[in-house]
Every structure is written in structure tokens, then in C-alpha cells.
Amino acid sequence: MLALLAALYAAREIVLPIVLAIILDLLLQPALRLLERLHLPRMLGALLLIALLFGTIVARDHYALLARRFTLNRVLVKSTAHC
Numbered sequence: 001m002l003a004l005l006a007a008l009y010a011a012r013e014i015v016l017p018i019v020l021a022i023i024l025d026l027l028l029q030p031a032l033r034l035l036e037r038l039h040l041p042r043m044l045g046a047l048l049l050i051a052l053l054f055g056t057i058v059a060r061d062h063y064a065l066l067a068r069r070f071t072l073n074r075v076l077v078k079s080t081a082h083c
Helices: 002-010 012-038 042-081
Strands: none
Touching: 002 042, 012 042
16 A cells, blocks of 8 residues: 555656646536537637636736735835834
8 A cells, every 4th residue: 555655656747747637628528518519620629728727827826916916015015104
């Protein structure tokens, strides 16, 4: 059992991307089928979904960074006002 865990730990750089790809495939498959029913080619639909997913992640991270920046700015303004 310990050897199996050690092998999985060593193979994580290979196994993790494969597992994530399978999960993404399962999650995006219904949307891809819908786009195919709308007569959009499969490759174009897949590219559109990946771009949408990537754009969503980038927008979320950008919003989180802006929120932290504004919070930090507020803290700095308050701390310099007391001096």
C-alpha cells in the first residue's frame, strides 16, 4: 500500500494533468454537444469553450487582484492618515 502511494506521488506530474483533462472533458461535453446541434463545427466549439473557460479564469483572477489592491490602498491611506 505504501509503495502504491509512493508511486502515485512520484507520478503526480503525469497523472494530475490527465485527471484534470478528463474532468474538463466531462464538464464541457454537454456544452459542446449543444454547440454541435447549433451546427458549429466540433473543433470550433471546443476552441470557443476553452477560450471562454480561460477568459473566465483570467477575469476572476483580475477581479480578485483589483479587490486586494483597493483593500491594500484603503489600509495604507488609513495608516498614513494617523501619522
